[in-house]
Amino acid sequence: MSTRAAGLQPFLVMEVLERAQELERQGRPIIHLEVGEPDFATPRAVCEAAHAALDAGLTHYTHSMGTLRLREAIAARYARLHGVEISPDRVLVTGGSSLAMLYAFGAMVEPGDEVIAATPHYPCYPNFIRFFGGRMVEVPSDPHDGYRLDPDAVRSAITPRTRLILLNSPSNPTGAVLEPDRMRALCELGLPIVSDEIYHGLTYGEPATTALRFRPDAVVVDGFSKRYAMTGWRLGYLIAPSFMMRTFQTMQQNLFISPNAFVQEAAMAALEEGDDDTARMRETYGRRRDLMVGLFRELGFAIPAMPQGAFYVLADASRYTDDSLAFAFELLECANVAVAPGVDFGEAARRAIRLCYAASDDAIREAANRVREYLACRG
Numbered sequence: 001m002s003t004r005a006a007g008l009q010p011f012l013v014m015e016v017l018e019r020a021q022e023l024e025r026q027g028r029p030i031i032h033l034e035v036g037e038p039d040f041a042t043p044r045a046v047c048e049a050a051h052a053a054l055d056a057g058l059t060h061y062t063h064s065m066g067t068l069r070l071r072e073a074i075a076a077r078y079a080r081l082h083g084v085e086i087s088p089d090r091v092l093v094t095g096g097s098s099l100a101m102l103y104a105f106g107a108m109v110e111p112g113d114e115v116i117a118a119t120p121h122y123p124c125y126p127n128f129i130r131f132f133g134g135r136m137v138e139v140p141s142d143p144h145d146g147y148r149l150d151p152d153a154v155r156s157a158i159t160p161r162t163r164l165i166l167l168n169s170p171s172n173p174t175g176a177v178l179e180p181d182r183m184r185a186l187c188e189l190g191l192p193i194v195s196d197e198i199y200h201g202l203t204y205g206e207p208a209t210t211a212l213r214f215r216p217d218a219v220v221v222d223g224f225s226k227r228y229a230m231t232g233w234r235l236g237y238l239i240a241p242s243f244m245m246r247t248f249q250t251m252q253q254n255l256f257i258s259p260n261a262f263v264q265e266a267a268m269a270a271l272e273e274g275d276d277d278t279a280r281m282r283e284t285y286g287r288r289r290d291l292m293v294g295l296f297r298e299l300g301f302a303i304p305a306m307p308q309g310a311f312y313v314l315a316d317a318s319r320y321t322d323d324s325l326a327f328a329f330e331l332l333e334c335a336n337v338a339v340a341p342g343v344d345f346g347e348a349a350r351r352a353i354r355l356c357y358a359a360s361d362d363a364i365r366e367a368a369n370r371v372r373e374y375l376a377c378r379g
């Protein structure tokens with residue numbers, strides 16, 4: 001194996017999920033709060049559009065950048081929601097935002113480069129960056145400031161090797177949302193910006209701000225997985241300055257050829273008709289967030305700030321453990337509750353667990369009961 005591939009770290013959340021599935025095969029009734037995906041079905045209009053596309057024979061390659069119709073619809077969404085004008089030529093449709101990230105870091109990171117990002121962070125970021133020989137420089141976000149990245153702390157972390165700043169608002173795993181002034185301050189630090197906006201649409205106060213508002217040359221990665229409950233459809237996109245697009249197009253032609261044809265039709269339906277579904281899901285998530293935060297605070301988990309977006313609660317478990325990985329497996333094996341170990345999201349979250357509230361009210365209540373009972377007999 002190449003050292004590059006062998007150096008990748010496992011995605012621990014997936015390891016917990018895979019063990020949970022093994023226990024389920026043995027008949028154990030596991031409650032899943034570990035994986036970050038909506039529990040809602042994909043909106044009907046989206047599924048119908050996919051069926052219609054299959055019936056119409058849209059089962060072949062498309063333009064490597066994605067269909068012009070879809071790129072126009074994505075561009076139109078930015079104009080409508082954020083007042084930013086982008087040409088469809090600056091949009092590349094990809095197999096999930098994960099692939100968009102692979103292209104972005106692949107095109108921008110040289111061996112030895114540093115990428116500044118907040119921690120706790122999405123587990124895959126340092127792995128993507130390391131894969132291209134770079135290093136992620138983690139700037140701790142303060143729980144008592146809602147885990148929002150501090151522009152002054154980022155400024156202090158800049159070195160001559162800093163290649164770019166990576167933003168993620170709303171954030172996985174903290175639910176932090178950068179307010180416009182802070183987003184502007186981060187964008188004005190003068191370094192290239194990559195902004196992962198996959199949780200846009202899932203905020204419980206003010207809507208999230210795109211980095212493109214303050215930095216027309218930001219590289220934005222986003223997709224359909226989270227706000228339209230389309231994780232399994234694998235469709236995302238990348239928006240970048242014009243001068244980068246030919247390189248991204250060449251990467252896609254070589255590495256992926258084109259995004260999936262009929263899923264692009266389904267994505268059109270999501271953009272045209274899916275926002276009411278997103279609004280309904282958001283309302284439900286908001287209620288579940290309050291329920292989960294209340295119940296787990298009662299159990300002694302410290303949750304310093306109410307998450308403002310995405311669908312996660314990062315709960316400090318230091319009253320019970322200083323090893324979140326062992327604790328996550330303990331809860332799984334002994335209480336039949338699957339949670340994500342905080343350490344997956346960086347050392348700063350070593351004593352935390354991440355709970356996903358894309359689960360029913362009953363599942364959240366039952367999970368809290370099981371954890372309560374287990375912790376009571378564990379002592």
Ligand SMILES: Cc1ncc(COP(=O)(O)O)c(C=O)c1O
Nearest residue numbers: 036096097098122172223225236
């Ligand atoms: C912050 C963040 N970015 C990107 C992704 C990848 O999403 P996808 O590849 O499904 O678009 C995830 C998935 O959990 C995520 O949490």
